[in-house]
Amino acid sequence: MPTEVLDFYRAELEHSGANQEAAHRLGYELRRRLDAAARELSQALADRDNCTVIWGTSGTEIFNLLADSPAVAGKRVLTSRLEHPALLAALRRSAAEVKFAPCGKDGRxxxxxxxxxxxxxFHQVQSELGIRQELRPLPGVPLFVDAIQAAGKLPLPPEFDLALLWFAATATLAESAHRSRHVDDGRGSPETALLLTLAFAATRRRAAREATLRRISELNAAARELLAGLPLPGGARSFCTVPAEAASPFILHLTLPGVQSGVVVRMLSEEDVMVAAGSACASETRTPSAALTALGFSREQAYSGLRISFGFDTSPEDVKKMAEALKRVLKNY
Structure with a gap:
């Protein structure tokens, strides 16, 4: 994390200790700052400053808030089997009916x-495979966008009604969710220093978004060249699961036929290379990847996916180190 952001957070921990619900002057000033931070966050992530911001503590919390709102409760909802399990669980709990849109072999x-x-x-970027959707509203149907994997990295879709923007602390919602302060809805109040820091960091990231996107796209392309076609035990070869043109450059998903990717993850961690066998929330489960099975992969193949993430500070040297380590691990598998 940039030192500038950490320094901002430390300062806010010292100076933002008031209760934002309090009636005294410090509470009022903190509410005013949170309102300003909400506008800054909206501008940084959605390129407009008039989104309503609902502060929360996690994506799962916001999914459940959405499910309990009039937008979902008792309604017919269209989604896909590629969505995050927390979103699907919330929709199934609250909606009158959940229908699934099909997807092509590339996940679109x-x-x-x-x-x-x-x-x-629907998701904008699928959390495990990195599939990037070109979302468009259906006539007369409000569109909710899970943008957790895209916020701060890619532009949001030009039209959306409801958008989960950031896994750590916020969501922007339209008319069906209109509260910007904590109310008695069963949720706790997030840490105000964290919320103010989130807006600060997002604004800083927005200024560098285009340059960062170009740099990470180049690193992703280089990694694809290094990692596709690696020889595997049993005679198969690795391949990139999602074509580059259909994927976020911040996620590269490999399929390693005949290899248990959970074992590879642990072997790579001994080489000081941290990757995942799937999305973080499901990486230690004993079930095959729901995302891969949704794309038609066999149960055996659905255990062989490897998710590689690119951070804002990933370097060409990091990519080379990762590729060399993976080759060694596969040789010794």
Whole structure:
């Protein structure tokens, strides 16, 4: 994390200790600063400053808030089997009916024109495979966008009604979710210093977004050249699961047929290389990847996926180190 952001957070921990709900002057000043931070965050992530911001503590919390809102409760919802398990669980709990849109072999959604849905809920970037969707609203159907893997990295879709923007502390929602302060809805109040720091960091990141996107895209392309076609035990070869043109450059997903990727993850960690066997929330489960099985992979193949993430500070040297370590691990597998 940049030193500038850490220094800002430390300062806020010292000076933002008031209760934002308090009636005294310090509470009022903190509410004013949070309102300003919400506008800054909206501008940084959505390129407009008029999104309503609902502060929360996690993506799962916001999914459940959405599910309990009039936008979902008792409604017919169109989604996909590639969505985050926490979102699917929330929709199944609250919606009257959940329908699934099909997807192509590259994971791109095939949106039906007449679904009968009252809300569409889809990811912008799939959390495990990195599939990047070109989302468009269906006529007369509000669109909820899970943008957790895209916020601060990619532009949001030009049109959306509801968008989960950031895994750590916020979501922007339209008319169906209009509260910007904590109310008695069963949620706790997030740490105010963290929220103010989030807006500061997002604004800083927005200024460098285009340059960062170009640099990470180049690193992703280099990694694809190094990692596709590696020889595997049993005679198969590795391949990139999602074509570059259909994927976020911040995620590279490899399939290693015949190899247990959970074992590879642990072997790579001994080489000081940290990757994942799937999305972080499901990386230690004993079930095969739901995302890979949704794309038609066999149960055996669905255990062989390797998710590689690119951070804002990933370097060409990091990519080379990772590729060399993976080759050694596969040789010794």
């Amino acid at each position: 959604l095939q949106m039906p024109e007449d679904s009968g849905a009252e809300l569409a809920a």
